[in-house]
Amino acid sequence: MKIKHLSLVILTLIFVFGCSSKEKSGKPKIAVVVSTLNNPWFVMLAESAAANAKKLGYEAKIFDSQNNPAVESDNFENLISSGYDAILLNPTDSDGSISNVLKAKTAGIPVFCMDREINADDAATSQILSDNYSGCVAIGIEFVKELKEKGNYVEIIGLVGDNNTWARSGGFHSVVDKFPNLKMVAQQSGNFDRNKAMEVLETIMQANPNIDAVFCGNDAMAMGAFQALQSAGKANKVKIFGFDGASDVIEKIREKKIIATGMQFPKVMAQTAAQYADEYFKGRRTFPQRVPVEVELINASNIKDY
């Protein structure tokens, strides 16, 4: 009988301590879920987030959502069942990603959004976002001054379902639309992709050969636009504006082949998100829902500083 009782006590102890052994079994795990690894900017964001998490003493793994909310959903299900303790998320879609974030929230896992906003203020623990709007207001002013308030232009926007796309476009148009002699002859999506933007601009130029400028929602697309214009022999005539602060565009600004870009700080966003996760593990529960990160205008006048 005694042996039977003893076995029961041991089994109970194993059950109780076995269930609570997760925290003691090793470091907390942080998942970095990124919209795509097919763009160097997001690779930098994800790697920087993972590196910061590791630096703070946590295990970190990167998950690629391939710009697809369904893949992002699978990633979330996998990492919730794998016992991850926090998620640093670069969402694929401002609406489509909400349910994934809520799934994690229900499972008690904090989610810190980086760079891209989701359209909910009660799902993520915090959202650390580039101030895209202000950055593109500055680009819009530069654009108007460069074009001397008149001309035909093309806008190549990013992913239609991404808030950043519209924040950038909105900031730009909040200025440019006030100048009636600036005429937008086409606005099309280049999906934030260099090759797609090149194809899009090539097609647009068949119908609109006389354009004076192109505004692109990111630098990868600005490089695609540059390639299209170079092939058409118009690279010196048409003024290109980008957004991101990518190194190849910085070089092109130095060479006076691209006019301006907005410098984002992905490393600052990644570091802040990892730091917030660390503070969450240490007991902090109140975070600002949205933390804008300043975007700096880069043009010929200040290129020497970058």
Added chain:
Amino acid sequence: MKKIYIYILVILIVALLGYKSVYFKKLSAVKNAQKENFDFKAFVDSIYFKGILKSKKNIALTDLISLVQTNSEMAFKEHGNRLGIGNSAFFMIESTGKIFDIKDGVYTIADKKNGIIYIDTKYIFGNAIRDASGLVKLTDFKTNSQFNKVSESLNDIIRNEVIPKAIKTIKIGDSIAFSGAIKLRKNQNLFKDIIVIPSQIKLQ
């Protein structure tokens, strides 16, 4: 036979009442309507006329420059407004000076204490005035786009109504008092070419 007509009539009346008492709308349309219902114009009217114009928090440009030079940290903490993370902040300043050039909406001012100051009456865009005022919180709005719309409405009032009225009679040689937003970087140590986004200009 008559009963059948009565039943049909009753059914028709019930169906009509049912149809008229319930209607369906797309959830997205309802959500958008809720957002659009917010009266940005009325909100920013109040922010501008009751807040910005009556604010006692503006700092004299001379005092700000002096404070930045002696204790930059305190200057940014006490008078600067930066939402989130960044290397710069907006300040709501006030000063006086004499106009000695007007070109493409930019008023060049000879400010006795601060040298040459530029007031840009044309490019009143972005979040400079909203943020410098410190009167609108990010948490007051559910999304960044709504928060940015506050700036657009505020800028519209100042750029389209207030400033055109104020500068209508102002010419080169006039002395003016002005207030507005300036942006300073934390590592800034040169204070030349200061550009003011005006919130108010008054002939002295």
